Amino acid sequence: MKIGAKSYALVAAVAVFIGLPLLLYSLGDAPRRSMMKEALSILTLLAFSLLLGQFFLARSNETILSLFKPRQIRAVHKVIAYGAVGVMLFHPFLIVLPRCYEAGVKPWDAFVTMITTFESLGVLLGLGAWVLLLLLAVTSFFRILLIQRFNIKFPAWRYFHVGLAVVFVTLAIWHAIDLGRHTDTAMAAFFIPLALMGVALLARPYLGEVPKSPTPAPTSERAQT
Numbered sequence: 001m002k003i004g005a006k007s008y009a010l011v012a013a014v015a016v017f018i019g020l021p022l023l024l025y026s027l028g029d030a031p032r033r034s035m036m037k038e039a040l041s042i043l044t045l046l047a048f049s050l051l052l053g054q055f056f057l058a059r060s061n062e063t064i065l066s067l068f069k070p071r072q073i074r075a076v077h078k079v080i081a082y083g084a085v086g087v088m089l090f091h092p093f094l095i096v097l098p099r100c101y102e103a104g105v106k107p108w109d110a111f112v113t114m115i116t117t118f119e120s121l122g123v124l125l126g127l128g129a130w131v132l133l134l135l136l137a138v139t140s141f142f143r144i145l146l147i148q149r150f151n152i153k154f155p156a157w158r159y160f161h162v163g164l165a166v167v168f169v170t171l172a173i174w175h176a177i178d179l180g181r182h183t184d185t186a187m188a189a190f191f192i193p194l195a196l197m198g199v200a201l202l203a204r205p206y207l208g209e210v211p212k213s214p215t216p217a218p219t220s221e222r223a224q225t
Contacts (some may be wrong), residue, residue, distance in 0.1 A: 055198025
């Protein structure tokens with residue numbers, strides 16, 4: 001039964017975080033472009049979807065913890081982090097990469113124009129999300145060093161890490177809805193509920209942490225004192 005449950009969980013994860021984005025992409029009405037541009041769009045969509053999947057690997061997901069060992073979950077978390085985060089950090093450069101093989105505006109000129117168009121809300125949201133993702137990646141990679149250097153308690157660092165992730169996802173989805181070529185109504189209706197469920201799952205243990213009031217001493221003990 002355990003093997004069957006594991007297989008079901010893996011198939012469900014692949015279907016939700018890879019299958020559904022591909023299906024919505026194929027059903028979208030955005031005009032198709034060159035094979036390279038479409039491949040980069042698909043890569044970006046899947047990378048972001050897998051980043052949302054990171055929320056469902058949280059320790060509050062009791063179903064995952066009951067099916068897989070912690071080291072297995074951590075391994076998947078790291079693979080997705082290095083792969084998907086890397087793609088998302090290179091996303092601004094991947095947008096202009098096809099211009100290396102096209103006539104007209106040079107890639108660097110297009111890149112500078114893109115990131116300095118401050119009158120566009122979508123661009124500002126994208127820049128903010130990119131900075132937060134970079135900060136999230138750097139602080140995660142050097143977390144042990146940072147915790148020791150600044151004498152930070154691990155729960156405090158976890159709050160910081162979760163907060164960065166939530167704000168990043170919020171800005172990234174808003175950016176995708178505003179400027180994303182393939183983030184139509186259907187894709188937005190997929191990403192937003194998925195992100196909300198992931199954030200709720202991630203926040204579950206923190207919302208449940210209610211400070212316990214001190215237990216009053218028995219009457220006999222108070223009389224002795």
